[in-house]
Amino acid sequence: xxxxxxxxxxxxxxxxxxxxxxxxxxxxxxxxxxxxxxxxxxxxxxxxxxxxxxxxxxxxxxxxxxxxxxxxxxxxxxxxxxxxxxxxxxxxxxxxxxxxxxxxxxxxxxxxxxxxxxxxx
Amino acid sequence: xxxxxxxxxxxxxxxxxxxxxxxxxxxxxxxxxxxxxxxxxxxxxxxxxxxxxxxxxxxxxxxxxxxxxxxxxxxxxxxxxxxxxxxxxxxxxxxxxxxxxxxxxxxxxxxxxxxxxxxxx
Numbered sequence: 001x002x003x004x005x006x007x008x009x010x011x012x013x014x015x016x017x018x019x020x021x022x023x024x025x026x027x028x029x030x031x032x033x034x035x036x037x038x039x040x041x042x043x044x045x046x047x048x049x050x051x052x053x054x055x056x057x058x059x060x061x062x063x064x065x066x067x068x069x070x071x072x073x074x075x076x077x078x079x080x081x082x083x084x085x086x087x088x089x090x091x092x093x094x095x096x097x098x099x100x101x102x103x104x105x106x107x108x109x110x111x112x113x114x115x116x117x118x119x120x121x
Numbered sequence: 122x123x124x125x126x127x128x129x130x131x132x133x134x135x136x137x138x139x140x141x142x143x144x145x146x147x148x149x150x151x152x153x154x155x156x157x158x159x160x161x162x163x164x165x166x167x168x169x170x171x172x173x174x175x176x177x178x179x180x181x182x183x184x185x186x187x188x189x190x191x192x193x194x195x196x197x198x199x200x201x202x203x204x205x206x207x208x209x210x211x212x213x214x215x216x217x218x219x220x221x222x223x224x225x226x227x228x229x230x231x232x233x234x235x236x237x238x239x240x241x242x
Contacts, residue, residue, distance in 0.1 A: 007126040057229050086226045090219040097218030098211040105207045108178050
């Protein structure tokens with residue numbers, strides 16, 4: 001299945017598939033460390049990305065619950081949930097709006113398997 | 122200005138901003154080497170990307186004109202021009218279809234300069 005990866009470059013910030021996936025996994029796991037591990041990212045990198053997102057937005061996207069260093073949990077704030085929702089909507093809209101041209105581009109590719117050859121059933 | 126970077130993941134191939142820019146620069150410069158240099162890419166890498174694109178599509182996207190190794194020129198074939206056109210249309214459609222959500226997301230960002238604070242004129 002053809003998918004889109006989409007990165008948005010704002011004036012002073014960037015939001016793309018990596019940050020969206022990190023948010024999604026923090027939401028699911030309740031932990032920045034666990035989310036990072038699932039993405040094969042060091043704890044430090046996951047934590048830095050989380051900090052970067054919190055600093056970039058007016059409202060923090062990720063809230064940490066009390067606990068020692070490396071302990072405690074994390075969850076998405078309302079703003080975090082909303083950012084994820086908007087990003088997913090942007091992706092869905094982009095894919096729907098470009099479906100025809102994506103299909104045209106796909107049709108110009110070498111078939112990767114015999115099943116892909118048009119006219120063959 | 123907010124921009125989108127968009128990578129399309131087909132079943133057996135990938136097309137994104139880097140390949141699009143390389144095609145565009147080959148079109149403008151008439152040379153794979155020059156296009157690569159403009160993108161601060163080694164000649165080997167530019168050449169490999171060109172070969173990869175030619176192999177992925179039914180029709181080659183880039184045609185090389187005769188000349189010694191490192192010499193000779195290159196130009197986009199009709200298929201190459203069409204792939205660039207489709208990619209640009211996908212990008213334009215995606216941006217237009219998501220304009221509202223992109224603006225919403227932008228509005229949630231920390232203003233990067235005082236001029237960006239809503240309500241201030």
